Amino acid sequence: MTKFKKVILGFGVALALGVTCYSLSLIQPVKAQEDDVNLHIKLEASLDNGVTWKNYSGTEFSDGESVVADPGDTVLVRGKMWNTGTGDAYGAIAEGTLTNFGYVSAINLDDADVDGNGRSYTLGEGMENAQISQVSNTTIEECNPLNGSECADFNFVLENNFPVGETVIIAKMEIASYQTRVLNFLFDDLTREAYALGTGRDSAVRIVVNVAESVAEILPETGVNL
Numbered sequence: 001m002t003k004f005k006k007v008i009l010g011f012g013v014a015l016a017l018g019v020t021c022y023s024l025s026l027i028q029p030v031k032a033q034e035d036d037v038n039l040h041i042k043l044e045a046s047l048d049n050g051v052t053w054k055n056y057s058g059t060e061f062s063d064g065e066s067v068v069a070d071p072g073d074t075v076l077v078r079g080k081m082w083n084t085g086t087g088d089a090y091g092a093i094a095e096g097t098l099t100n101f102g103y104v105s106a107i108n109l110d111d112a113d114v115d116g117n118g119r120s121y122t123l124g125e126g127m128e129n130a131q132i133s134q135v136s137n138t139t140i141e142e143c144n145p146l147n148g149s150e151c152a153d154f155n156f157v158l159e160n161n162f163p164v165g166e167t168v169i170i171a172k173m174e175i176a177s178y179q180t181r182v183l184n185f186l187f188d189d190l191t192r193e194a195y196a197l198g199t200g201r202d203s204a205v206r207i208v209v210n211v212a213e214s215v216a217e218i219l220p221e222t223g224v225n226l
Contacts, residue, residue, distance in 0.1 A: 036087030037180060039135060039198025040149075041094060043173050045205035046076045050153075053078065056170070058203030066206040075156045075207055078114065079121070079130060079173055082139040082149030085197065089135040092150075092178040096128055099170045103209070106157040114151035115143040121152040130173065158209065167209045174202035 040060060044053035045067045054065035069075055083089055098104065112120035122131045132150045143151035156171070175198050 036085045036137070037083060037089045037135075037178065037198060038085035039089055039092065039175050039178065039201065040082050040084065040141070041173060041175050041201055041203050042080045042141065043171065043203040043205050044078045044080075045171075045207060046078070047073065050076055050078070054205065056204050056206035059201040061203060066208045068208050068210070069158060071158055071162045071209060071211065072160045073158050075158065076110070076153060077156060077171060077205060078143075078151060078153050080141060080143065080149040080151045081132065081135055081175070082141055083135040083137050083198075084139070086137050087180055088137050089178040089198070090133065090181055092132050092135050093176045094130045094173045095176045096124075096130065096171065096173045098172075100167060103159045103162060103167055103169060104156050105159050108155050108157070110153040110155055112152050114153050115148045116145040117148075117150075118145075119150060121150065123152070123154065129176070135178070156207065158207075162209050162211045164211050164213045167211070169207040169209070170204055171207075172202055172204035175199050 042055060042058065042061050044055045046053050047067055047069060054067050055061050055063040056066055057064070067075055079094070081092060081094065109123055112123070119133055124130070130152065135150055136147075139147050139149055142148045156169070158169075177199060
């Protein structure tokens with residue numbers, strides 16, 4: 001092999017190794033200071049079809065308000081996610097948990113795109129998770145199509161039969177993960193998982209059902225002594 005061919009071959013190998021190493025570095029987890037996403041989440045419940053909303057607790061919001069319902073009621077729940085950072089979040093996933101699930105007969109999706117911007121949530125069965133394709137940057141909590149949060153409405157249909165006493169149902173959503181889009185390299189949109197502001201934040205609503213013990217009316221005995 002001539003000296004020229006050896007030089008060309010060596011240059012090609014070095015270039016290939018450099019491209020491989022650079023590509024791998026792009027898909028490594030990014031540090032918080034490199035990520036411009038700042039996600040927030042809030043869960044609210046309503047018994048008057050959205051006229052008033054009540055939030056119970058959460059990482060950033062803890063209003064301490066419960067919804068007091070009756071057996072058989074339908075409770076409207078709204079989930080909101082927004083981003084006050086300067087970078088967009090893609091494929092944002094919130095995972096849900098529900099206590100006393102046995103007293104909820106159904107969970108129905110009312111509106112997956114309350115804010116009306118054309119992006120809809122996808123909900124897992126039983127509210128186990130919710131995913132939205134994109135949460136744009138510099139958004140606010142209010143639900144509106146221009147710069148509002150990504151909002152979805154769903155409802156809990158409560159069972160007709162509850163035990164005597166107080167039953168508490170708590171629904172909580174936590175931001176589990178999201179991605180940021182990086183450099184378009186070799187005509188592919190590479191993504192890398194982000195570990196920065198937003199993941200781990202949660203919010204919860206609390207539904208309270210009180211059932212009083214039914215007491216049979218006992219009439220006193222009456223009579224006449226002869």
